[in-house]
Amino acid sequence: MVRTYKKKSSRGSWSKESMKQAIVAVLSKTMGYRKASQLYGVPQTTLERYVVKTRKSEVSLNSTPGNFKPVFSKKEEDELVRYIKEMKKRLFGLTTVVLRKLAYQLAEKNSKAHNFNHDKMMAGVDWLKGFMKRHPDLSIRKPAATSAARAMGFNKVAVDKFYSLLGEIYDKYNPDRIYNCDETRISCVSKTKSKIIAEKGRKQVGSLLQQNEGRRSPLKYVLMQLELTCLPC
Incomplete structure (x- = not known):
């Protein structure tokens, strides 16, 4: 169905709930086709067709009557x-x-x-x-953009090991000043242009890349650099 389609006739202008109530009324033998059609404001021929299909279990009362239906259930x-x-x-x-x-x-x-x-x-x-x-x-x-090395390295074992070694350095040198540096506007992975489909509410979504343009420092090297900065001058 064209998403900008505008209906040009009055066909199918009846309420789906009204059609459902009319079908139930006929199936329960509360009233006939003509009376149900007039009472609920639905076409009699359409009502007869849906009642026959419902009796044959070709359609369900919970289904949505109409010309356009999703391809998948x-x-x-x-x-x-x-x-x-x-x-x-x-x-x-x-x-x-x-x-x-x-x-x-x-x-x-x-x-x-x-x-x-x-x-x-x-x-x-x-x-x-x-x-x-x-x-x-x-x-x-x-x-x-997320590198494969970061995706594979970010797990509970690696994170626990990082904080364990970091704690040892803090206990050893007891630094009085700690500087927090990030990588704002500096990327070591190529940018991705393709958008993906993800659930709403996520603050950030990632996309795995095949390889890095540059190499990120291994965990031990990062901690070694941190230890050198903590040494007294």
Whole structure:
């Protein structure tokens, strides 16, 4: 469906809740088609069609009547959202193009009826817009470049070892002044231009790079430099 589509007729202008109540009334034999149609303000022929489909279990009362339906079910889209979040946690966030290609592959593999582009083998921008609207917990973010060495080295064992050695240096030299220096506007990894899809609320998201442009100092070297700065002049 084109995301800027504007309806040109009055077809389907009835309320979905009204149609549901009319179907329930007919199925429970509380009233006939004509009376239910007039009472709930829905077309009689449409009501008859939905009642027949409901009796054959072709549609559910909880489903949304209408011409445009998502390609994937709610359960399938929830699984896709979990995959997106999991890949983001592993620093391999999905770009919008990758997600559209993945949606096409899933639709083809599961024999889903879709109108995706077969030449480009990816879902359209309209599907992506609809998917993002259906899952407001996702957003398109620009990730921070993260080196593979930092990603693999940032774990509980390495952090505990760092603070253990740092504590030993503090106990040994008992410095009275400690300077905190950061790397503001200095980067040793290449910048990434592609935005990825991640959940909202995260202060920062990362994207793993293949290699560093420069090499970061190993842990022991950093601590050695720190120890030299603590030595009395």
